[in-house]
Structure formats: structure tokens, C-alpha cells
Amino acid sequence: xxxxxxxxxxxxxxxxxxxxxxxxxxxxxxxxxxxxxxxxxxxxxxxxxxxxxxxxxxxxxxxxxxxxxxxxxxxxxxxxxxxxxxxxxxxxxxxxx
Amino acid sequence: xxxxxxxxxxxxxxxxxxxxxxxxxxxxxxxxxxxxxxxxxxxxxxxxxxxxxxxxxxxxxxxxxxxxxxxxxxxxxxxxxxxxxxxxxxxxxxxxxxxxxxxxxxxxxxxxxxxxxxxxxxxxxxxxxxxxxxxxxxxxxxxxxxxxxxxxxxxxxxxxxxxxxxxxxxxxxxxxxxxxxxxxxxxxxxxxxxxxxxxxxxxxxxxxxxxxxxxxxxxxxxxxxxxxxxxxxxxxxxxxxxxxxxxxxxxxxxxxxxxxxxxxxxxxxxxxxxxxxxxxxxxxxxxxxxxxxxxxxxxxxxxxxxxxxxxxxxxxxxxxxxxxxxxxxxxxxxxxxxxxxxxxxxxxxxxxxxxxxxxxxxxxxxxxxxxxxxxxxxxxxxxxxxxxxxxxxxxxxxxxxxxxxxxxxxxxxxxxxxxxxxxxxxxxxxxxxxxxxxxxxxxxxxxxxxxxxxxxxxxxxxxxxxxxxxxxxxxxxxxxxxxxxxxxxxxxxxxxxxxxxxxx
Numbered sequence: 319x320x321x322x323x324x325x326x327x328x329x330x331x332x333x334x335x336x337x338x339x340x341x342x343x344x345x346x347x348x349x350x351x352x353x354x355x356x357x358x359x360x361x362x363x364x365x366x367x368x369x370x371x372x373x374x375x376x377x378x379x380x381x382x383x384x385x386x387x388x389x390x391x392x393x394x395x396x397x398x399x400x401x402x403x404x405x406x407x408x409x410x411x412x413x414x415x
Numbered sequence: 416x417x418x419x420x421x422x423x424x425x426x427x428x429x430x431x432x433x434x435x436x437x438x439x440x441x442x443x444x445x446x447x448x449x450x451x452x453x454x455x456x457x458x459x460x461x462x463x464x465x466x467x468x469x470x471x472x473x474x475x476x477x478x479x480x481x482x483x484x485x486x487x488x489x490x491x492x493x494x495x496x497x498x499x500x501x502x503x504x505x506x507x508x509x510x511x512x513x514x515x516x517x518x519x520x521x522x523x524x525x526x527x528x529x530x531x532x533x534x535x536x537x538x539x540x541x542x543x544x545x546x547x548x549x550x551x552x553x554x555x556x557x558x559x560x561x562x563x564x565x566x567x568x569x570x571x572x573x574x575x576x577x578x579x580x581x582x583x584x585x586x587x588x589x590x591x592x593x594x595x596x597x598x599x600x601x602x603x604x605x606x607x608x609x610x611x612x613x614x615x616x617x618x619x620x621x622x623x624x625x626x627x628x629x630x631x632x633x634x635x636x637x638x639x640x641x642x643x644x645x646x647x648x649x650x651x652x653x654x655x656x657x658x659x660x661x662x663x664x665x666x667x668x669x670x671x672x673x674x675x676x677x678x679x680x681x682x683x684x685x686x687x688x689x690x691x692x693x694x695x696x697x698x699x700x701x702x703x704x705x706x707x708x709x710x711x712x713x714x715x716x717x718x719x720x721x722x723x724x725x726x727x728x729x730x731x732x733x734x735x736x737x738x739x740x741x742x743x744x745x746x747x748x749x750x751x752x753x754x755x756x757x758x759x760x761x762x763x764x765x766x767x768x769x770x771x772x773x774x775x776x777x778x779x780x781x782x783x784x785x786x787x788x789x790x791x792x793x794x795x796x797x798x799x800x801x802x803x804x805x806x807x808x809x810x811x812x813x814x815x816x817x818x819x820x821x822x823x824x825x826x827x828x829x830x831x832x833x834x835x836x837x838x839x840x841x842x843x844x845x846x847x848x849x850x851x852x853x854x855x856x857x858x859x860x861x862x863x864x865x866x867x868x869x870x871x872x873x874x875x876x877x878x879x880x881x882x883x884x885x886x887x888x889x890x891x892x893x894x895x896x897x898x899x900x901x902x903x904x905x906x907x908x909x910x911x912x913x914x915x916x917x918x919x
Contacts, residue, residue: 324484328484334614350583378625387443387502389443389458390442390443390444390457390459390460391440391441391444392439392440392443392502392504393438393439393440394438394439394440394441395437395438395439400436403434403435403439404431404434405614407430407431407433407434408427408430408431
């Protein structure tokens with residue numbers, strides 16, 4: 319893929335990288351307290367060694383746990399995902415509906 | 416379908432015990448563009464070519480193009496719900512299909528999912544749909560015939576188990592009919608059949624399935640269908656899925672017949688997929704690897720050595736030509752890959768010669784070695800006599816008076832053409848073929864008018880069944896015409912001729 323738009327996007331990503339910042343989206347089943355958010359942010363900072371720009375969203379359908387999307391990495395321990403994994407492993411080999 | 420509950424329980428228990436409940440950290444991709452069944456994604460850093468990927472909404476795709484800064488993903492199915500910004504996760508697996516006896520009598524799509532409303536397929540065995548073909552050491556020479564029940568084929572273009580025989584011809588020349596008749600003739604022969612329909616009308620597939628049911632051929636047949644309404648990616652996968660199903664039986668020591676109907680539509684589906692992936696077009700806009708597409712598929716047919724399973728996969732690829740143009744890209748490709756071809760002609764079809772096989776252009780490069788002795792002996796003169804007849808017939812149009820020899824050759828040829836005609840869905844048993852060929856090559860038909868040949872044939876069969884069934888049994892069991900047997904056939908045919916004369 320080429321094109322001006324992509325080059326612009328690339329430049330933007332490179333800029334973010336140079337700034338050593340990482341955009342992180344956090345989805346949680348319940349609202350996180352300010353203290354919890356601060357702890358999470360510092361943990362992510364240690365993990366990715368980058369300045370974390372964190373946005374937190376509440377999604378009750380996750381049932382419990384956190385889903386963290388950081389760049390091209392997803393950290394997921396939500397109950398919803400575990401149930402889906404469990405279902406998948408029971409129908410081992412049939413991943414289609 | 417019988418399902419062993421204890422087995423199911425054990426399987427589920429095993430999976431539950433093995434279940435990994437830890438937090439998942441995974442590589443994902445973000446969709447940056449989606450359209451025409453193709454998604455472009457950024458990220459997915461460690462993705463493998465051909466890996467199955469799952470979208471947020473449950474849609475599935477295959478990683479086809481790995482480029483410097485993005486991954487081209489082909490969606491298997493509907494693209495609604497896949498948007499820009501959707502997450503894609505890796506599955507770490509390649510596309511697989513269920514295999515084994517649970518598939519007999521079923522109609523499935525390119526992913527092995529049932530589409531016949533007969534409930535789920537209870538198979539725990541899966542195979543990746545792509546596989547490298549068996550190597551040189553694993554293969555055995557082809558020496559067992561696959562009887563099609565079609566006289567013109569079994570006599571002039573014999574097919575062996577493990578052979579790849581192309582069926583080529585224009586539209587409406589009876590290509591599918593040959594394939595379906597061959598499946599019907601495998602009833603009781605212990606050959607499992609797979610009919611792969613690529614880009615066909617769903618009504619056509621339904622009528623094939625109905626025909627197979629009607630002739631009790633569905634119990635040993637699997638139909639894999641990727642219809643014209645399905646996305647090109649499914650049409651592209653279908654033949655490989657069918658082949659994976661066939662290979663399971665082959666490695667189990669079974670003989671399998673697989674029909675790819677048809678590979679021209681398969682190539683077209685692959686072309687549209689490739690063009691949308693922005694792969695460079697080549698001749699007729701097909702991508703550069705369209706030859707490899709078909710060669711790697713057809714190489715998977717063959718006959719295995721005993722220690723590798725000992726079964727065989729016989730492949731009948733079908734290719735449709737446009738106005739008889741065999742020199743187009745896909746026909747020449749597939750002709751060069753296969754072990755021979757059956758060429759069907761519109762003119763023959765329209766003049767009432769059905770199956771419309773052109774004996775001059777049809778060849779079988781390996782089947783001769785697999786022919787039963789009786790058939791080889793009796794059909795050898797047939798081909799040359801037929802060729803002579805065609806040559807003479809074109810000459811004879813210009814001259815009114817012909818010498819005796821030419822006349823007899825012509826009338827003999829006409830009768831050969833007549834006995835090679837055959838109704839659809841009525842495959843001939845081996846002993847019937849031998850008998851009628853014997854009668855023809857030994858000039859027993861000379862006294863029969865051309866238009867009465869069909870009637871003569873029926874009467875002869877009736878006569879043999881009633882009075883000489885031992886002769887039929889011996890032909891079937893010995894598969895060889897010993898001088899003694901030849902004498903008995905001749906005597907029986909003579910007494911039949913005598914009886915007929917008395918009636919008149």
C-alpha cells in the first residue's frame with residue numbers, strides 16, 4: 319500500500335514513537351477507581367517502557383477482568399474471552415460458527 | 416449417525432483439563448482497509464502465510480499476502496461487520512476440514528461444514544486442506560483399472576486407479592454426465608467418491624445430488640460445494656478441501672475417485688482473488704502461479720505404496736473450453752499436468768453420438784497398463800477400425816460407388832459407433848461390454864441393420880442371461896478371454912443368430 323495518506327500515517331506513528339508515547343485503550347467490566355488506573359498505568363509504563371496515554375472504557379458485556387489494547391498487542395483476561403476460549407477448545411478444530 | 420458418547424465425553428474432558436486459563440497476550444492487527452472480500456491489516460507481526468485469522472465479529476480469513484507494512488487477508492464468507500479499525504487475532508492454525516467416514520453421504524461447503532441439513536458432522540479427525548503431494552518413494556505404479564461403465568472410455572481411453580484424467584469440452588457436451596455416470600458405476604466397486612463443485616449453480620449441484628441419491632450412489636459419496644454465489648476464496652479452497660478428504664481415505668488403504676467440476680471456474684475464482692490482492696496479472700489476467708495452483712492440487716492424486724497406506728486417489732478434473740479452443744491458457748495447463756484427456760465435442764453431441772467422445776483427440780497415457788486383459792485384447796482393434804472409418808467416411812461423401820472392401824469397412828464402422836453410444840445413467844457392466852465388443856469385432860453385427868444395433872444388443876444380453884449366464888460369469892471372474900472361453904462366446908453368439916433367423 320502506498321499513497322500520501324499512508325505516508326502521513328506512517329509519519330504520525332514515527333512521531334509518536336519518537337515521542338516515546340503509546341496509546342492504550344483499556345476496557346473494563348466495572349469502573350476503575352483513580353488509584354487502580356494509576357497502578358495500571360505505571361505497570362504498563364514498566365512493561366512497554368513508554369509514556370502511556372490511557373483511556374478507560376466500561377463495557378459490562380466483558381463480565382469481569384480487563385482487556386488492554388496497546389498498539390498491536392492485546393492483553394486480555396476478561397471472563398467473556400475466557401468463556402469464548404473454553405468454547406473453542408471444546409469444539410477443537412471447528413472454529414467457525 | 417452413531418456417536419459414541421463415552422468418546423465424546425473423554426474428548427471434552429481432555430480439552431477442559433488442558434484448558435489454559437491464564438491471561439492472553441496476543442499479537443493483533445488493525446484493519447486499515449476492507450472491500451471486495453479482502454482486508455488489509457497492520458500489525459500481526461509474526462503471522463504466517465496461509466494462517467487462519469479471526470476478526471472481532473467472528474469472521475474468519477486467511478493471511479495470503481505478507482507485505483512490508485501490511486498483511487492482505489482474504490475473508491472466508493461475508494465481510495459485513497468487518498470495519499476499518501477492527502481487530503484481527505491470530506489462531507496459529509491453518510484451514511482444516513473434518514475427514515473420515517462421517518462425511519459419506521454428506522454435502523459440505525469448502526470448510527467441511529454441512530450444508531445438507533442433516534445435522535453436524537461427527538468427526539474428530541481433521542486435516543489441513545493444503546498438503547505437499549506424496550513423494551516419489553511413496554508412489555506405486557498404476558495397474559488396477561477404474562471402470563467408468565462408459566464403453567467408449569473403458570475401451571479406448573482406459574483409466575487406472577490413481578490416474579488423473581481430464582474431461583474437457585465446450586459447455587453442454589456432457590462433461591458432468593461422464594463424471595456422474597462414473598460415480599454411479601462405483602456402486603459395489605469399493606471406491607469412495609468425492610464430487611467437488613466449484614462455481615456451479617446451486618440448482619445444478621442439487622440435481623447432481625438428487626441423481627446420486629436416486630441411483631443409490633450417495634452412500635459412498637461426499638459432495639463438496641462452493642457455489643457461484645459464494646465468495647471467490649471459498650471457491651478457491653473447495654478443491655483442496657475435497658482433496659484432503661480424499662487423502663484421508665487413501666492413507667487408509669481405500670480407493671477414492673475425486674471429481675473437480677470445474678477447474679476453469681476455479682482458476683477464475685483464483686484470478687479474481689489474486690487481482691483484488693493486487694498480485695500482478697499475467698496471460699489472460701491469470702496470476703503467475705495459476706499453473707502451480709492446479710499442479711499442486713492434481714499432484715496429490717496417485718496410488719500409494721503399501722507401507723504408506725496403499726490406497727489411491729483418481730482425479731477427474733473438468734475443464735470447460737470456449738468454442739473448442741484447447742489452446743487457451745487453463746486447458747493447456749491442465750492438459751500438460753494430467754495423464755490424459757477425454758475430449759468431448761459439440762458436433763458429435765448434436766449428431767446424437769453420446770457420450771460425445773472424440774476418439775482421435777482423447778488419450779490415456781497410463782491407463783493401458785491397468786486395463787483388464789480381456790478388455791485390452793478386445794478393444795485394441797476397435798480404436799484403429801474406428802479411426803479408419805472416420806477417414807473413409809469423410810472420403811465417401813464425395814463418391815457414389817464404393818468398392819466392396821470400403822463398403823464393409825464403412826458399415827462396420829457405423830456399427831462400432833452405434834455400440835459406443837450409451838444412455839446417461841446406465842453404466843455397462845464389464846461382461847456386457849466385453850460381449851458386445853466381441854460381437855462387433857468378430858463381425859456378428861454385419862447382418863444387423865445399423866438402427867437395430869441397440870435392439871440386437873438388448874436381445875443378446877437377455878439371451879446370455881437366460882441361457883449362457885455361465886459365460887457371463889466367467890468373463891466377469893476371469894477378466895481374460897482364454898481360447899476356450901472365446902469358443903464358448905462364439906458358439907453362443909452363433910446359436911443366438913440362428914434363433915433370430917428362425918424367428919424371421
